[in-house]
Amino acid sequence: MAGLHCSVSQVKCYLRCPRQYDLKYVRGVKPAFVPVALAFGTAIHAALASHYHAIQAASPRSFEELVTVFRDAWSNAASGPVPLQVEDDADCDVVDRGVAMLRAFHAQAPAAHVEVEDVERAFSVELHDPVSGEVIEERLVGAFDLVVREAGRAVVIEHKTAARKWTADQLRYDFQVTAYRFAARLLGLGDVGLRLQILTKTKLPAVHVEDIERDDHAEDDFLRTVMGVLRAIDAGAFYPVRGWQCKGCQVAHACVGGGP
Ligand code: SF4
Numbered sequence: 001m002a003g004l005h006c007s008v009s010q011v012k013c014y015l016r017c018p019r020q021y022d023l024k025y026v027r028g029v030k031p032a033f034v035p036v037a038l039a040f041g042t043a044i045h046a047a048l049a050s051h052y053h054a055i056q057a058a059s060p061r062s063f064e065e066l067v068t069v070f071r072d073a074w075s076n077a078a079s080g081p082v083p084l085q086v087e088d089d090a091d092c093d094v095v096d097r098g099v100a101m102l103r104a105f106h107a108q109a110p111a112a113h114v115e116v117e118d119v120e121r122a123f124s125v126e127l128h129d130p131v132s133g134e135v136i137e138e139r140l141v142g143a144f145d146l147v148v149r150e151a152g153r154a155v156v157i158e159h160k161t162a163a164r165k166w167t168a169d170q171l172r173y174d175f176q177v178t179a180y181r182f183a184a185r186l187l188g189l190g191d192v193g194l195r196l197q198i199l200t201k202t203k204l205p206a207v208h209v210e211d212i213e214r215d216d217h218a219e220d221d222f223l224r225t226v227m228g229v230l231r232a233i234d235a236g237a238f239y240p241v242r243g244w245q246c247k248g249c250q251v252a253h254a255c256v257g258g259g260p
Contacts, residue, residue: 006139010025011225014232019239021233026238033082045145047067051109055116085248104207118146129227142179145159147189147192156177163200165206178222179222180194182219
């Protein structure tokens with residue numbers, strides 16, 4: 001895997017389309033655009049990070065301050081070197097939607113009694129083959145959006161923006177939180193709680209707080225998935241998977257045989 005490190009988003013990219021993985025991470029093809037949803041999610045994340053940083057500093061932010069952080073981050077994303085993917089949404093609709101989502105978040109998010117331990121904590125931990133136990137060269141890298149402490153226990157929280165509430169299957173099988181459980185243990189945080197805070201882009205935005213359970217079997221599954229992907233990459237298995245993902249593919253212009 002590129003750079004002897006491996007992130008959850010790289011593994012998910014490979015599972016979505018191995019050719020997309022090859023173009024993005026092996027050949028380094030420049031993206032033709034930034035998906036609006038990605039830039040939007042980044043801007044919302046920036047606002048939430050600022051919210052929790054301020055709580056940590058015992059100086060909670062007002063709703064208006066959060067909106068300012070969001071608008072600035074969105075404006076940076078929209079004026080970057082790579083153009084945003086053209087969508088039906090007009091720019092002001094995207095901003096309006098973000099403001100409405102932040103209003104829902106600010107109204108619901110606890111502030112005073114949250115014990116914030118870390119915001120956007122980057123990590124790099126060793127990976128091992130779950131069958132042989134052998135530690136491999138590639139390391140798992142990522143970042144926890146937020147770590148809080150509740151009743152003496154660390155809780156790792158991931159923020160998501162989504163079109164709608166996650167389904168039971170999404171909550172049950174998403175392996176990003178499993179990866180976080182694995183990483184948190186190696187970092188010495190113990191048996192952490194896992195939580196998603198999902199901000200929906202629905203007409204009436206809402207914040208869905210989901211506490212997630214993962215166990216050792218889920219971690220074993222996650223490691224087997226990672227090992228399978230790494231072996232396939234080593235073997236050069238970069239076949240195309242054409243489908244819904246082609247429409248938003250940032251490297252479709254370099255996909256031999258045509259894009260979507
Ligand atoms: S255009 Fe489709 S098949 Fe080609 S790399 Fe992108 S997602 Fe894969």
